[in-house]
Amino acid sequence: MTDYRRLRVALLGAGAVGSQVAGLLIRHADELADRAGAALDLVGIAVRDVDAPRDVELPRELFTTDAEGLIVGADIVIELMGGIEPAREQILLALTSGADVVTANKALLATHGPEIFDAADQVGASVYYEAAAAGAIPIIRPLRDSLAGDRVRRIMGIVNGTTNYILDRMDREGSDFADVLADAQAAGYAEADPTADVEGFDAAQKAAILASLAFHTAVPVDAVHREGITSIDKAVMDAARGAGYVVKLLAVCERLDGADESPSGEAISVRVYPALISREHPLASVHGANNAVFVEAEAAGNLMFYGAGAGGVQTASAVLGDVVSAARRHIAGGVGVGESTRANLPVLPIGRVTTRYQITLEVADEPGVLATVAGILSERSVSIATALQTVLNEANGEPGTARLVIGTHSALEQDLSETVDRLAASDVVARVVSVLRVEGE
């Protein structure tokens, strides 16, 4: 075996991903050395409890509770603890000690990204985070490097495996949200407290990271508009299916023109919500817990990146790719490539975005209702693309009422949401059954 320069690799955290990373570093040491051009010596694993059970059997002498002692002197620090502190502090320590950092910590990057990237810039080190955006799907390098000479118009991502698993099963089986969620929890696809997934918090963090990268702008997670999937029930799913759509929780990152806030008129929108997408769209065929990121670029056209969204060993693959990159940089010398946030575009609130709504109403089954509804829409210049009225009976609803599904043309979110408020307040509308955006058209 070639006599390689040796690099000291420190691992922080030995959970589902961390223990897989440690196992692969040890098991594939020779092959990784060939690829990195350097031997990657795992010198220690910092954990809270050295005796806790692990997913992978690892040499006991590697474990330590002294994270700081391990970090100082390492060439590459892999942070897989998750959470904000002490991850933030230890990453900053690693950077100031001269190490490159690999992390999968989306919560940290979506809240303290600029601080960490600045710290790396100041010492000429690099922070790698392929595993933070869409599990094992290689999306960071394509956005940062491959599309660096292009302009991204829009990203639509299915970036949360749990919600895609739930929505996909509801769609295929006609089941209800609560039942599928309970099943998903039993099968380990959803956490006991599913809030982070089903309320879109996890997807919002990933959206912030993807938007920052695609638009060269620091996007804090607070600037991401977020809606979860808990209001999606069997009726909504059935209606979507009937209209040729499927419901997906989408992270949408979009470049907008004509904004007064920026000299170029350019701004961005970053939002997470359940949306209707045509069954012909490539994202519609992303099933189960898989993820996919659909990118619309000015020159490259439409691209899609598809793969497993989560899982210990899948995420470990992304982490190890970053470790090899970090090692190559160490060997090659030179300074790391910093994050580009020079575009610094304003992030507009959801009201400023142009979308299309599909509004499902329960209305009185009497003459003139459609005219009244159409009148309310026209007050805010919302024009109707499709309208479908179904008279309800005992089998499918309240006799004497009808279900009215209105698809709008593109309009400003603010006008659309005010229109929905007016509809809800109208005498002819018994109930607003659902309001969903239509994306990907």
Place this chain on the structure above:
Amino acid sequence: MTDYRRLRVALLGAGAVGSQVAGLLIRHADELADRAGAALDLVGIAVRDVDAPRDVELPRELFTTDAEGLIVGADIVIELMGGIEPAREQILLALTSGADVVTANKALLATHGPEIFDAADQVGASVYYEAAAAGAIPIIRPLRDSLAGDRVRRIMGIVNGTTNYILDRMDREGSDFADVLADAQAAGYAEADPTADVEGFDAAQKAAILASLAFHTAVPVDAVHREGITSIDKAVMDAARGAGYVVKLLAVCERLDGADESPSGEAISVRVYPALISREHPLASVHGANNAVFVEAEAAGNLMFYGAGAGGVQTASAVLGDVVSAARRHIAGGVGVGESTRANLPVLPIGRVTTRYQITLEVADEPGVLATVAGILSERSVSIATALQTVLNEANGEPGTARLVIGTHSALEQDLSETVDRLAASDVVARVVSVLRVEGE
């Protein structure tokens, strides 16, 4: 605007891609400078005829016929001439003059890749070639960097847009090969001489590049087994559809175990042929002239990369991403990351591969035929997974004959192809209608 260090960029060739690259370099100069951390000055465009018409309007003073003069003194040389010579010579000149090189030249890399990568290694420069493998789809960085810590088991790629366009239309419309080809030529989707596309030469070059990268092994294009799509007719398409398959021209790059040729027992196979793929497989939904690369990795699981396979402006996006990477490397300092061919695995001939065949035969409609056919298969230990016999009449064939479709279990190619020879020679077989491999199961 920031006062950036200036880099001299030389462009060789101003065809469909080259003129788009030049136009984007000029039009997006400020934005590219921000992303690269350096101003990218297009200092000249070497062409054979400075007065030839171009797709994009460009300043006349940039054009020169003196390629060598332009190359010497450039920091980054973009080679978009195509062909082997003088592209090879000029790339070598660029590298020895201290420039990094960006190229989209798949023919050159698939034949002279090792020579060019060695030359780059010797001077510490880098060769970037994202546009050479699958048009605008970012696949090189994911394979080289993102999956550097993983092990790729298999790649199945739809890497030629022309043949996918033809096969997709044949599948959707039930049309015949010759008619669709003529249409594709009229619409500009296929060349007047379609040989490079329909005989699989273009796909074989891309397969060689993908396999080299995925398996860290120099794979010359001559080692790629290649079959084209000219034998795919309406009857083959109909039979595939009836069985739940679609026919795609696939580039398959596979890691094989148990080979005596290598100390580890590992070897690879690289092959291009039309194959049956289940309609449920993600590759089946790649329509029109689009490309997609499906990657099966040990840890990351299944990934797919999808996008436009060709087109001047799409390919220009990939080239510019490489130019920005090359510029960052120049600014950061350090040596370039060389190609890793350390694994150096043997490339096995097609006969050593394990595949599944779907064999369609025209046989006499008489008792005992299936037994005879089954007997011939068992002689080479090929076992039958499915058998479907349809009696033919005047409407669908020769009365008194039957069509027999045999799906085999996995077996060695050599045994399968010998079995087909024996079937063809058998008295009960009137004609071997088609033989296709089944992939992706």
